[in-house]
Amino acid sequence: MxxxxxxxxxxxxxxxxxxxxxxxxxxxxxxxxxxxxxxxxxxxxxxxxxxxxxxxxxxxxxxxxxxxxxxxxxxxxxxxxxxxxxAGSPTGTIVPSDLDRNPSDFIWVNTSLPDSLDWMDADLVIEVKKQGGCASCWAFSAARALEGQLKKSAGTLRSLSAQNLLDCSPKYGSNGCKGGFMTQAFHYVIENQGIDSDYSYPYTGKVSKDGHPHYRTTTNRCTFVTLSVHILNKISMSF
Structure with a gap:
């Protein structure tokens, strides 16, 4: 006992x-x-x-x-x-009906691929952001993709402004806090010749119609392609 x-x-x-x-x-x-x-x-x-x-x-x-x-x-x-x-919170990804998924200049090369690839290990990823009640995930996704490419080309990992994309890309088909798509944000960045930093253009979780002074941190020397489903499947089978 x-x-x-x-x-x-x-x-x-x-x-x-x-x-x-x-x-x-x-x-x-x-x-x-x-x-x-x-x-x-x-x-x-x-x-x-x-x-x-x-x-x-x-x-x-x-x-x-x-x-x-x-x-x-x-x-x-x-x-x-x-x-x-x-699951019930707003996300915001709206795929355009006219999205081009047929890039003509995609070239396959016989190169051995790694077993895995983690952009975090390469220090190409910023911490997770909060979109709040605004359906702006498309803007955050576009900004995060650009951050990684900026780090690869310039050597500096800098948080870029999702708010800049939220406010300024309706001309390209986005709908602010009601949703959009990453390609619409990329088109804006190319024509605008850059995107502001998160520091100079902070996120508010709502669309601002007052505009904002620009302190662009990237140039327009960039492009993008949208991959078709069969190409994505082929890429995944390669790993």
């Missing part, structure tokens, strides 16, 4: 220690992402969702280490949301 009592006490200490550590992680996550709760019940509900998501992330990453997946997951500002809430 004495051994049983010791075991019970040790388990109690372990549970308390784990709970305390979880409390610290929860508080740190809230502080990092400026989370505010108006009622204790709301916080308890969000914490339960957060813990479930954290467990899912840990299990997935363990499976990745065993070779069951090719990527890892991490906790971000959406950790307190359910899958349904995230």
């Amino acid at each position: 004495f051994r049983s009592l010791i075991f019970t006490i040790l388990c109690g200490f372990a549970a308390a220690d784990t709970s305390s550590e979880m409390d610290q992680h929860w508080e740190l996550w809230n502080q990092t992402h400026n989370k505010v709760y108006f009622h204790q019940i709301e916080e308890l509900g969000r914490r339960q969702i957060w813990e479930e998501n954290l467990e899912m992330i840990n299990v997935h990453n363990l499976e990745t280490s065993l070779g069951l997946h090719t990527y890892k997951l991490g906790m971000n500002h959406l950790g307190g949301n359910t899958t349904e809430e995230i």
Whole structure:
């Protein structure tokens, strides 16, 4: 019985220690992402969702280490949301009906390809951004793609302005916070001879009609092509 009592006490200490550590992680996550709760019940509900998501992330990453997946997951500002809430939030990608998917100058070369390619390892990716309630994922996607190319050509990884694209590319078919497509943003950048930095033209999550002074950080010496589905499939089969 004495051994049983010791075991019970040790388990109690372990549970308390784990709970305390979880409390610290929860508080740190809230502080990092400026989370505010108006009622204790709301916080308890969000914490339960957060813990479930954290467990899912840990299990997935363990499976990745065993070779069951090719990527890892991490906790971000959406950790307190359910899958349904995230799926119901605005995204914004609207594929144009006249999108050209038939590039004529795509040339295949017999070059051995790596088993994997991660732009993060090459320091070509900025941290994940928050689009808020604006359906502007197309603008963020375009800005992130340009950031990587700018780093490859100029050697500097700089956060570029999704807000610049949001405000200034309707002429090319985008619809601001109601959606758009990356090619529309690229056409704007080429004709505008650049895009502003995130620092000089920060994101507000809404379309501004007042304009903004421009401090362009890229040139118009760029182009792009849209790959057809059969080419994408051929590329994926090569890896």
